[in-house]
Amino acid sequence: MMRAVLVLVALVAAFGQLPEERRLRQTDHVAAGHEVKSNETEPETERAVKTERTDGTDEAHPDGVTRVHEFEQERMVRDEEGALLKVPNTVAGACILFTALAYIWFVCGFAGLFTVKDGYLNLGASKPLLPWYYWLAAFLYWVAMPLSMLYISANADCQGGPPDVGYLVFGVFLTVHIILVIVAMCQHPTPPGACDCSKGFFLSGPLLIFFMILDHMDMATDAMFVGTAAACSPMIENAYVQSWAAIPVIGAELKFTIEALSFTGLALFAFVVMAYLPQLVGLTPFFALCSTLVCSSLMLLTLHQSWIWGVVVTALICIALGLGGVFRKQWQVWKDANADDEKTLGLFACMGIFEQLLSQGQQNERLLFVTMTKLVFENLFQLWLQSSFFALTFKFTGPEARMKTVLSMAIGLLVLASKVPGLITELRTGPNQVNLFAGFTCGTFIAWILLLVVIFYAIVIVWITLKIVMAYQCDSHVWNLTLHVWSLKDGCLP
Incomplete structure (x- = not known):
């Protein structure tokens, strides 16, 4: 620890x-x-x-x-003066604190401090300890790789982007991960088929392996983006702040927040609090949204007051959650969803091929979890941040840096697009498949949410793709859909 x-x-x-x-x-x-x-x-x-x-x-x-x-x-x-490229102390402290709390929570759960019978040796609820290769894959994916990529990305520069050694190190992580996946498949009693296409196109072995590799790359490239943001932050920070300040009503507050965070701090906070921690802890969509809002509110409190306020309020919240048994309940949820058996632990360790072994109910639950934690908090927000960064830094970066940023965004777009067919299938044939105009019921409400999510995802995919393409076409390299719609012109900022 x-x-x-x-x-x-x-x-x-x-x-x-x-x-x-x-x-x-x-x-x-x-x-x-x-x-x-x-x-x-x-x-x-x-x-x-x-x-x-x-x-x-x-x-x-x-x-x-x-x-x-x-x-x-x-x-x-x-x-x-040590002020510009340094991550603000409030942001750095918050990221360290929240991550440390997550690690402490895991240590307490493995040690059996929440309930006597739920310790490390009985993690699987009266089942023997799950094989070591799943735990090693989970540790490498959730701890070793993100921290390594963040550390290496500190040597990024604006002309070349993340250092090439970062991609070499990631290649080692990916190779080890694939070896562990092969071992897990060979040792499983009913192994998923790497070439099995009998369960449908989106559960075919080759496609699941392809998206498994993309998920692995997505986590690494999002971590390395923080270093690139730090390298280029001086050149875009003023323009980025002013773009938020132009928003009516709340522009002044947004300007203050972005200035206090800095673009580098925003990139780091977004990665840790929105992309990393909700998936690591296995929060359900509702609690993932709540925890993200709480962390963001604590950050705003810290920015407006002082870091002491943030620490004090965080301590009070943790005490209240502990007394309410929330940590124990969340540990049970994490166990049931991510470490109940080999296939769930494999999926937690980014072994996407094990989706073939899930029941229909498990597939529906996993789809909803991935939709909120990975697509909304990680992919959508990271893609929006990276596409804005790409446009604003276009004239300051070299071809190599642009290629690396486009690669990161392309991976995120592919991961995002890969989940849309599953949402459509869930809407058409899942348990929530109902007449949208059949009156207000729980099923109708969920169906409408899924329909709006599919439409929203489709718009965002097209929007971000156009932002990337138009960065090469516009003289200013900055394109906006709203400007294109209202002005009926090409949408390029002057």
Whole structure:
């Protein structure tokens, strides 16, 4: 437990101060880019100045100096003060605290502190200990890989994106994971078929293995995005803050929040609180939503008051949950859903091939869980954040960094799209398959929710795909659907 906390502290420290060699390398990249731009034709320079004015400044630049050079100078000055690329202490502290609480909760559950009979040796409720390869796969996927990717991504730079060594390390994790999946399949009494297509297209072995690899890659690339966000944050933070400030009514509060978090802090907080923890703890959709809102509210309280307020209120909430038996009940839910037998533990460890062995009822429950925790909190929010980042940093990043960001978004889009057919099937043939206009009943309500979710997912998939494509077409690299609809033009921001 202490090692995990120390790794998290080391992660935050790694974000805090870039090595001198990396700063010099980034300066060289920017200087080289400035020399190339200074030799451009006059029309190109005029367009650059015009674009700069839309980024939040009205000052002219007669000498053709680009915003890249200005941001680099500002970054170098503020970096000496240790303020810009460092994750804000409130954000870092909150992420460490919430993750540590989750790890402590697991340790208490395995030790049998919630109930005497639910300890490590009887985790499967009177069943013998589940095989080691499932637990090793779960540890690598949920602890070792995300922390490693976060730590390595601290060496990302805006020109090249995450360091190449991160992908090599991930390749090792993926190779070990596939080996463990093969071992699990060979040792299972009724193994799923890697080439079995008899259960339908979406439960066919090749497709499940393909999406299993995508899920594994999705977690790693989302973790590494935090480092890229830290590297490019100085160049986009002002424009990103101003875009939120323009929202009516709540713009001032949003501006304050984004400024206090910083883009880097927002990326880290979103990954830890929305993508990582709800799936790790196995929260049901309702409690996943509640816990995310509570964590976000605690962050707002900390930003408006001080970190002491956040710690005190968090302690009071934990005491209340402990006295109410919520931790014990959630441990039982996690056990029943994720460690009841080999197939459920395998799915918890990202062995998607075991979906073939689920009953219809288990498939429905898993679909609802994945829809909320993975698609809404991880994929949708991460894709929205990454697509905005991609557009705003387009002119500051190199082709390699863009390719890595597009790869991460493409993986997320594929994972998102893969769940839409299952939702449609659930709506048409599942237990909630009812006439949508048959009157207000529980089944009708759930059917309407599923229908709205399918429509919402389809719109978001198309919207984000267009944002990525139009980043290459628009002069400003920023495209907005609402601007396209209301102005009846191409949707490109000026």
